[in-house]
Amino acid sequence: MLRDGAKIWDGPLAATTLQRLVDLIADTDGQHPSAPAEPRRAAVTPVTPGGGPSPWASRSSQPIALSLVVPLSGRIFDLSVGEAMGQANMLIAWLLVDKGWGIVPAVVITLLAGVAMGVFNGLVVVKARIDSFIGTLATGALFATLATVLGDQSISGPQLNGSFADIATDGLAGIEVPVFLTLAVAVVLWYFQKYTASGRRIFALGIGITQPVGKPIPTGVKT
Numbered sequence: 001m002l003r004d005g006a007k008i009w010d011g012p013l014a015a016t017t018l019q020r021l022v023d024l025i026a027d028t029d030g031q032h033p034s035a036p037a038e039p040r041r042a043a044v045t046p047v048t049p050g051g052g053p054s055p056w057a058s059r060s061s062q063p064i065a066l067s068l069v070v071p072l073s074g075r076i077f078d079l080s081v082g083e084a085m086g087q088a089n090m091l092i093a094w095l096l097v098d099k100g101w102g103i104v105p106a107v108v109i110t111l112l113a114g115v116a117m118g119v120f121n122g123l124v125v126v127k128a129r130i131d132s133f134i135g136t137l138a139t140g141a142l143f144a145t146l147a148t149v150l151g152d153q154s155i156s157g158p159q160l161n162g163s164f165a166d167i168a169t170d171g172l173a174g175i176e177v178p179v180f181l182t183l184a185v186a187v188v189l190w191y192f193q194k195y196t197a198s199g200r201r202i203f204a205l206g207i208g209i210t211q212p213v214g215k216p217i218p219t220g221v222k223t
Helices: 011-026 055-059 064-073 081-098 103-127 132-151 163-169 177-195 197-206
Strands: 045-047 154-156
Touching (some): 064 081, 064 177, 081 132
16 A cells, blocks of 8 residues: 555555445445345434434535545545434434433534544544545444444434424524534634644645645744
């Protein structure tokens, strides 16, 4: 496996990984198109008592692409993002329905779980030095397994309606809350990438620059 501007991988490994990407995009559940069809399982997602998907779960994919901006700018790929989102959806539904938690603590714990999954991915890629394609494929499978353990494919309950559903369906001037959340996250990521030292370093690594990029960022510390 070669790094730092060289080919990432060759041969069977590249073919296997590219086929996995095609399967993910085609929504074949990781099954090769030429393989015999298997019965599709219910999606791992919280559902309302009526059987439909939770409004928040159905809208949580809106800002999902933004979560890939930072790693992609550093030429790191995260193939576990979909499974991580599913795990977060199932976790908050499990806390609300099965454990009877309030909305605020359930949201806080779910956010912390998201941070933990990101840190775990970082340890796999940076500390263990496993290529991001391979490492996040494995962690994605782990996250999907955890989500299945929590809800056995689905969780339903009246707690997923009412105030919790209003987070996704309420809005201003006909624009729903997730749109504003997406815009807020986009602004934060833009500022991080453009005006912080860490963001500039990640971008520089992504384009193969090892020297400082742009003007020095004042830190207020004299040297």
